[in-house]
Amino acid sequence: MADTSPAAAALAGVDPRPGVAKPDPILRVEGVRRSFGGLTAVDVEHLEVQRGTITALIGPNGAGKTTLFNLLTGFDRPDGGSWSLDGRDLGRAAPHKVAQLGMVRTFQLTKALSRLTVLDNMLLGATGQRGERFLTALVPAAWRQQERAHTERAEALLDRFNLLDKRDDYAGELSGGQRKLLEMARALMVEPSLVMLDEPMAGVNPALVQSLLGHVTSLRDEGMSVIFVEHDMDVVMTISDWIVVLAEGRVIAEGPPEHVAEDPAVIAAYLGSDEDEDGGDASPGSDPATGGGDA
Amino acid sequence: MNLMAALEQGLRSAVGPTAAWYALLAIGLNVHYGFTGLLNFGQVGFMLVGAYGVGISVSILGLPLWVGVIVGLLAAVGLALLLGAPTLRLRADYFAITTIAAAEVLRLLAISRVSTPVTGGPFGIQYNASAFFELNPLPFPGALTWGPFSFTRNQTWVLLVGWTLALLVSIMVAALMRSPWGRILRSIREDEDAARALGKNVFSYKMQSLVLGGVIGAMGGVIYTLGGATVNPNTFRPDITFYAYAMLIVGGVASRFGPMLGAFVFWFVLQSAQALARQASAADLLPDWLSGASAVGGTPFVLTGLVLMLLVVYRPQGMFGNRREMALDG
Numbered sequence: 001m002a003d004t005s006p007a008a009a010a011l012a013g014v015d016p017r018p019g020v021a022k023p024d025p026i027l028r029v030e031g032v033r034r035s036f037g038g039l040t041a042v043d044v045e046h047l048e049v050q051r052g053t054i055t056a057l058i059g060p061n062g063a064g065k066t067t068l069f070n071l072l073t074g075f076d077r078p079d080g081g082s083w084s085l086d087g088r089d090l091g092r093a094a095p096h097k098v099a100q101l102g103m104v105r106t107f108q109l110t111k112a113l114s115r116l117t118v119l120d121n122m123l124l125g126a127t128g129q130r131g132e133r134f135l136t137a138l139v140p141a142a143w144r145q146q147e148r149a150h151t152e153r154a155e156a157l158l159d160r161f162n163l164l165d166k167r168d169d170y171a172g173e174l175s176g177g178q179r180k181l182l183e184m185a186r187a188l189m190v191e192p193s194l195v196m197l198d199e200p201m202a203g204v205n206p207a208l209v210q211s212l213l214g215h216v217t218s219l220r221d222e223g224m225s226v227i228f229v230e231h232d233m234d235v236v237m238t239i240s241d242w243i244v245v246l247a248e249g250r251v252i253a254e255g256p257p258e259h260v261a262e263d264p265a266v267i268a269a270y271l272g273s274d275e276d277e278d279g280g281d282a283s284p285g286s287d288p289a290t291g292g293g294d295a
Numbered sequence: 296m297n298l299m300a301a302l303e304q305g306l307r308s309a310v311g312p313t314a315a316w317y318a319l320l321a322i323g324l325n326v327h328y329g330f331t332g333l334l335n336f337g338q339v340g341f342m343l344v345g346a347y348g349v350g351i352s353v354s355i356l357g358l359p360l361w362v363g364v365i366v367g368l369l370a371a372v373g374l375a376l377l378l379g380a381p382t383l384r385l386r387a388d389y390f391a392i393t394t395i396a397a398a399e400v401l402r403l404l405a406i407s408r409v410s411t412p413v414t415g416g417p418f419g420i421q422y423n424a425s426a427f428f429e430l431n432p433l434p435f436p437g438a439l440t441w442g443p444f445s446f447t448r449n450q451t452w453v454l455l456v457g458w459t460l461a462l463l464v465s466i467m468v469a470a471l472m473r474s475p476w477g478r479i480l481r482s483i484r485e486d487e488d489a490a491r492a493l494g495k496n497v498f499s500y501k502m503q504s505l506v507l508g509g510v511i512g513a514m515g516g517v518i519y520t521l522g523g524a525t526v527n528p529n530t531f532r533p534d535i536t537f538y539a540y541a542m543l544i545v546g547g548v549a550s551r552f553g554p555m556l557g558a559f560v561f562w563f564v565l566q567s568a569q570a571l572a573r574q575a576s577a578a579d580l581l582p583d584w585l586s587g588a589s590a591v592g593g594t595p596f597v598l599t600g601l602v603l604m605l606l607v608v609y610r611p612q613g614m615f616g617n618r619r620e621m622a623l624d625g
Contacts, residue, residue: 073492099494111489113482114623124482125493129475132495134503137476138467147475172623190493 011050011242016255019046026051026194026225027072027103032081034064034071034249041067042078043249049194049242054216054226056236059246060270065229066108068246069198073105074098085194100127102193106200108229112179114172118163121171121182122154123147125189154189161185161215177208184215195219197228201235213239237261245269301574303443305567312450312522314562315457316342319515320539321546321554322464326508328540329549330472332484333504334391337378339535340398341509344370345516347405350420350526351413360426364517371513374401375506383501395533406528417528424524428452453522460518461555464511469551471507480504481549545606547616556614564602568595 010023025048034042042064049055057065070076072083074095082091085103093101113121129150130136131143158164161181166174171182180200187195200216201209209232217239219226230236236243236257243260245253247269253260260266308314320338327333348367352358358366374397382393405414414420431452433439439451446454471477479500482490487497520526538561546557572594575581585594606613612621 075488075491094496095488095491096494096496099492104494105492107488107492111486111492113485113489115485115620116478116481120478120481123475124478124490124495127494131475132479134471134476134507137471137474140470140474143475170620170623186493 011053011256014050016253016259018251018254020048020254022048022050024051025049027083027085027227029072029083030081032068032071032083033079034067034076035079040249042071044068044081044246044251047244047251047254049225049227051225052220052223053241054220054228054239056240056243057227057229057246058231058233058236058243062248063246063269064249065246066198067249069105069196069229072098073103073196099190099192102191103196104187104190104192104194105196106180106183106187106198108198108202110176110179110183112171112174112182114170116171117168118158118171118174118182119151119154119167121186122158122189123150125186126150126153127190150189157185157188162211177204177212180204180212181208181215184212188219192224194225194227197226199229199231201230201232209235297574298571301567301570304570305563305565306443307445308566309559309563310444310454311446312453312457312518314558315454315461316515316518316522317535317539317542317562318458318461318555318558319464319518320512320535321542321558322461322468323508323511323515324536324539324543325549325554326468326480326504326511329543330468330477330484331480331501331504331508332387333383333501333508334387335394335505335508336391336533336536337394337396337398338508338512338539339531339533340378340394340401341371341374341512342516342519342535343398343401343405343531344374345513346520346526346531347414347420347516348513349517349520350415350422353424354415354420354422355413360424367517367520368510368513371509372506375509376502379502379505383498383505395536398531398536399533402528402531405531414528415526419528420526422524424521427521450522453518456521457518458555460514461558464514465552465555468507468511472551476500476503541603543613545603545613547613549620550613550615550617553613553615560614561599565595565599568598571595571598 014020014022027049029044029047031046032042032044033040057068059065067076071078072090074090074093074097077092082089084090085101088101090098090101090103113124116124129143130146136142155164155167158167161184163178163181163185166178171179174182184197184200197216201212204212213235216226216228220241240257243254243257244251245260245263245266252265252269253263255263320342323341324335324338327335327338345367348370349360349363352363352366353360378394378397382390385393404410406417408416410416428449431448433448433451436448438448439446472481479490479495482495483497483500490497519530542557542561543554544557545561546553546555572581581594612618
């Protein structure tokens, strides 16, 4: 599956070591640090993400994956460092600016807007809406046509995500898995170049996981770049073109799935964290249910 | 005891100018709380600046009345910007505390000795509002009497203007909330981080909401002050904000015409209960522990509270609210 993408093929010759340069990076991270009190949550010296690929961000609990997501999307402020999307500097940009520039994220705990309809959730994602200005909003003629175009696009996406028959339901009435689907579909309304998915499969029933996987790979096939955080090693190994492993805030390994799976530093990081947690509840690499021996 | 007389008196009050300006306050709160999720506990502060804006402009500065009205509404814009700039980035509960404190600061400032030359201090302001009453096109010279209703020609004019304004503002708010602009406010109410992640400037929209709802509240203050051509500093107590909240909840949070209907119903219940309590007290029907000046004052509120409780139990979404929407966890 990973070999079908031309962008992924471009990664074939890249040396799998932490901080390695990529042929065509969409995201470039330089020296991003964030500490909470004495704890260094994120300390990424250099990281590049190849355009048009699915890049998985993995690591034991507390490795700083979500913190890194928050920093890159403007939801948290770093102590230092810089990063750029498509060559445009994003350091210190507010979250809504980051999204407008084409980097759109989802959340670990799904944020469906409960008391908005599914269609309204979708329409919210569209950018450059004329009716979002106060005075224009008072003149429906000024935005109705654009709204109709957005509605058509939203319905096409809802259809693709099997949510079209729910379009007039409140988002709060959807199941957990459907909310994940809605959040992903809504992110696509922004027409992003880079989609950041924070645990897209968490809490989703196994039947739906397959369909979510298909949606993620189809994003790449449409030319978007995807970064996702995931604990389920089967999922990570199946769909990733490239894997970045974080531990204690640092990139300790990166490379194609088959390389990372055998990297001794990765195995040590996972097993180490398992001991720290006294029989830890969610250390995925060593969880027999999700994939013995994967890590 | 005459129940009908009490109900008629309640009805008369519920149609009158006071309920109309309360309705405007509640419509403003609906923009803040119902649609944007901003817990504004200082709505009376916006009413205050609207009323004093008119009063000071006309009595001290000698400006024409219509300029005073504009000053009052602009003062609400200023208050919203001043209040919102430091607090809209705070969590909802801190915002609530700041708003109630700001409204109290304004009231105590208006009533203080220092500001007496401008605000009239504890005596308030009386001014000439004849420019407003000269606009009155009503053909009859005397009082309007119809069924239980009896209003002077001026009162009729104030209540007509007040309720018409409330209706027009309700329609405008409803139209705004159906637009993409309103969709962003509603999304902020649900989860502001989700709105941010989709590229919406949450701070800017919260500010716009605070300004819009505040100006609508100031319109309430303008109607209040025009009705009596006075500004009485004792009016602007925090209770006003909470009455307006009660009206909003009775009518239906985030509904289109709920705040208007809620103002009417709440004022009807409260004023009927007050008339009833006065009658009962005069006829010596109340037991000792309920009579006496202060106890009689409390009885209507007990009755009103009981009605509100029943309503919330049996119709939590209010009269015009959406039950399906209400049942979802926010």
